[in-house]
Amino acid sequence: MADTRPVLYVVGGGLSGIAAAEALSLGNGRPRKVVLLEARPHLGGRTGSYREAFDGQVHDTGQHLFMDGYVATRRLLKALGTESRLAFLDPFSLYLMDRKNNLSLFEYPLHNGQFGLLSGIMGFSGLSLRSRLSLLRIRGALPERNTSVDHLDARSFLEQSGQTPEAIEKFWELLTVSATNLPTHRVSAALLVSILKESLFSGEGPGTLGYNTVPLSELVGGPALTLLSGRGVDIRCQSSVSGLKIDSGRVTGFLAGKEAVSMGPEDQIILAVPPWSFEELFPVERMNEPLVQNVVRLSEASPILSVHLWFDRPVSVPLISGFSENALHWVFNKDLMMGRSGPGSLPDPLLFDFGYSSPARLFYPATMLSCVVSGAGSLLGHGDDELVGTAFETVKRLSPSAVRRNLVHARVIRDRFATPVFAPGQGMYRPDARSFLSNLWIAGDMADTGLPATMEGAVRSGFHAAEEVERQLERRRFLDR
Ligand SMILES: Cc1cc2nc3c(=O)[nH]c(=O)nc-3n(C[C@H](O)[C@H](O)[C@H](O)COP(=O)(O)OP(=O)(O)OC[C@H]3O[C@@H](n4cnc5c(N)ncnc54)[C@H](O)[C@@H]3O)c2cc1C
Incomplete structure (x- = not known):
């Protein structure tokens, strides 16, 4: 018998699209026909990883931190079977260093x-x-x-x-x-x-920070592919969507790569793409729609710069260290985060803080560190050698042992399109899940969640768009009775 269920298209396989597809695939107890279209060869979007030629290992393109209050993200990761791959700081402990090299611990119990x-x-x-x-x-x-x-x-x-x-x-x-x-x-x-x-x-009381203990591709993208395809979601990677066809107040079709897809009267489509990719989906004659205009206003991106460093011998640094009044903001002990070093390995005797057991309080040896600059616009034009030099100098300020170490490799990653800019007064342009078309819905970290552009905002928006689609399908079913 022919499958007459409406087709629910999700465009974009980042966290927001994955969340939408995950919720739709459950379909309020009614299995839905879901198609997930992603332009890249893999799922995960900005929560991405790459294989490093130097050590053959998979590393994240940029460090992501989680809050324990990321309820939607944790719900999604639970469904993906990877929530346990997050580790949270308990007590909350961060080292902060000022420009005069004073290192202080900001810590509170949970x-x-x-x-x-x-x-x-x-x-x-x-x-x-x-x-x-x-x-x-x-x-x-x-x-x-x-x-x-x-x-x-x-x-x-x-x-x-x-x-x-x-x-x-x-x-x-x-x-x-x-x-x-x-x-x-x-x-x-x-x-x-x-x-x-x-x-x-x-x-709930003050929250704490968490981090992934496996690469992001093993936390999000890979498990999403397994879960969603297991639930019957048709996942089409390397399928870039363009040329939305609009007629009589609804989307009637689009191009997926070179393939023309036509949409039936009941079919729905969620756009879970970043603002800088949004405009290209619409036909020129629709550029004046307020939704498109508003999203274009959000399409300026703020970059993040990551410098991964590999040393010939371990340097001792805390799990996470922040730097105020400094070009570089954070140094992450990647070996400790990914469980390659940790309690049991020998902390630097000079800096070992006797009497405390929280790993976040201790300095642990690591041969791989990741240094991060957020809002990195002014540094993007600097050359790799200069950026690596700045990162190394910052590590030396943190750990005296680094002075006697040599760098054996470094990788600079410039993420020019890391997050949309939400400047003062721009909240009004962030789109709701509903659009000017009856079967088109919006998700993504630009959506009007009230949160900054974060993983949590992306996941919440994806779940919310899926709920709106479910409501629409229920309304239709009720009217058809
Ligand atoms: C280096 C870095 C560090 C970050 N750190 C943190 C952090 O510490 N904490 C935090 O909460 N957030 C952090 N973020 C932000 C967080 O990663 C994003 O907010 C979130 O992942 C966005 O998810 P999304 O689904 O909205 O968009 P995306 O992840 O961008 O997903 C959109 C997907 O749509 C696809 N796409 C685009 N156009 C099309 C098309 N035409 N057809 C088909 N597919 C298309 C893209 O390929 C992409 O896969 C960081 C981001 C970066 C880059």
Whole structure:
């Protein structure tokens, strides 16, 4: 018998498209016919990995950090069978170094709620007492509606809420650029507020950071291919979609590579692509549609720069170290993160902090480190040698042992299109799942989730678009009765 079920197309195999396809494939108890179209040869989108010729291993193109409050992402990873491949810091512990090489630990326990955070802030020696007291004031300054501060940049918001210049330079700047991929003067304050509410001041108590312990391709892309194809999703990689055909208020077809696909009256299509790929999907005569115009306004991208370093002999560094007032923002101990080193290996005796057992507090030997610059626009034009030199110098500041080590290999990765820029006042352009066409839906990290462009925003938007499609199909079924 012919399969008369509507076809549900998802365009884009990044986290948002994977989330949409995963939810649709369950189909509210009714198995759906889902087709996932991805331009690249593999799924995963910006959560990508590559095989490094130097050591033959798979590494991530750029370090991704998770929050324990990434509920949608964790739900998706659970479905993919990889949630256990995330490790979370407990207690929350980060080393932060200022420009004078003062290294301070910002740490709080997770079980003491807001009291734990308060004790962590007061115990943070990287800031003067006055600045620490200003940090405590931020909670009272958070507006009820995040959108009420969307017209402000994060720096103005921080100044208005009584943060000292020292607290902004040494603490908020690093936190903001890392969480939003933009410096405080460029990003909407609404996004900083949403992060603070969801991470530090959520009803569940202050949250913590997590990281993947396997390459992203083994966390997301590979398992998604296995799960979705097992559920009968038709996955077509290397299938770039273009030329949407629009007629009588709905999408009636498109090109997938060179193949013309026509869509039946019940068929639905979710676009889960980044803003810089969005415009190309629409015919020229539809360029003036407000949706297309709005997304074009979001198509400026903020880059992320990663410098992976390999040493001849191990250097001792903490799991994660942040640098304020520095060209380079983070140094990650990749051997520790990926379980190639860890408790049991010998910490640097000079820096070993006796009495504490959390791996995040200790310095561990590693031969591979990853150094990251968020919001890296100004560094993109610099040559590889200069960037590697900057990264090496930063590692030497962190670990005296690095002075006596040689680099045996380095890889510079410039991700020019890392995240969309959500500048002040741009929240209004972020699209909802619904569009001006009855069977076209929108997902992706640009969608109107109120979050910065993150994995969590992408996954939430994918689930949300799938829910809207389900609702639409139910409405149709009800009307057809
Ligand atoms: C280096 C780096 C570090 C990051 N760090 C973090 C972090 O620490 N924490 C965090 O939460 N987030 C981080 N992010 C952001 C996060 O990766 C993204 O927000 C998220 O992965 C976006 O998912 P998406 O599905 O919206 O888009 P994408 O992952 O871009 O997926 C879209 C997919 O659509 C495909 N596509 C595009 N056009 C077409 C077409 N015409 N036809 C078919 N397919 C098409 C693309 O090939 C792509 O696979 C980071 C991003 C980068 C680049």
